[in-house]
Amino acid sequence: MGTLKGQNLRVLVHDGDNVFKVIAMATSCTITETNNTEDASTKDDVGLASKPTTTNKSWQVQVESLNVLDAADMLTAIKNQTPFLLAWDQTSTSNNQTAQQASFSRRGTAYISDLTLNFNDRENSAKSVQFTGSGSLAVGMVQSATVAAGSYTKGQFVRLFLGDDNTDTPSKVIAAAKTLSLHVSMTMEEATTKDTEGDWSIQEPTALNYDISTNALVSSGEVITSEVQANDLKSMQDLYEAGTPVKWQIANVSGDNNRTKGSVIASGSALLTQLTINAANRQTATYDAQLTGYGAYNVGS
């Protein structure tokens, strides 16, 4: 028997049709199962060595994928704390998708606790999803169905729009933007009590935070034919100094200079919390802007 390659060990998600499907266009997955312990050594134990005993078991699944067609769906799932029934299993080499019900396969309920969407110029956009398990794992034994071939999203076609303040409809892109990242994090807290049977950790969501990061050239010299206006370092400096929230949208774009807003993926208000100007010798001057979410974001417009 040869080695098992990473593309044939995959995370699957239960869908409404009572089968499991692989997370489409995945590039990697990491499953972490932890026996949380405390030292049970006492004065009766001779020597210096500790004696850990299990307090509870917890598990997390991290998946990276190039599919961002479901970006709004993922943003909704983390905000609403939608439970996912996940499994991991060996998949067939004929299509890399059919679950083989391997002996190490497991399944359980998890919630998205961390989500990052990256839309970087000329790169394939990607999402990184962390699921935190809540409750026990059972042996896999899942039936699977295949997913259709995916579509790729080049990062220059998804852009951040900002308003001038917290009432203005976001209409200005970030001029000469290079990168864009939306990161959402749900703080989870241990909710196991004496009433909880078994060793498995139960996790409850407590707080939702998000931030938006972007990097842009200070000046690009590109010819702009689009009528859509843009924020530059000067206007970002103004936003920083104003110190008040501003409306934002992340939207699909097309048209001249990739600035015409198509459909909006997510929107909300955010505070510009950090502006970093980078000026290394003989290199193009850039700046990084980080906005911290103010209140909940919305999906769609």
Add this chain to the structure above:
Amino acid sequence: MSKTKDAVVEQQNEQKAAAGKTIADELLTKGQTILTAKTREELFAKFNEIKASVKDVPLMTGAVGRSRDDGTYSLQINIVKQ
């Protein structure tokens, strides 16, 4: 000649309306649909038509994707879950 051209355009418009209705029905039934088109602009135009036809139903979209195989653009639309 002009009459034939008008008839063809009318037929194309009817087919387009019928296809749009089918997509809107799928969206309302399943809560999700995927639009496809040959260009981004066409895709957004289709989305705006769907949005107009389902009126007060709040919709959300993901990022536009492009097929590696044939260059078709896709957009996943979901009904917003409150």
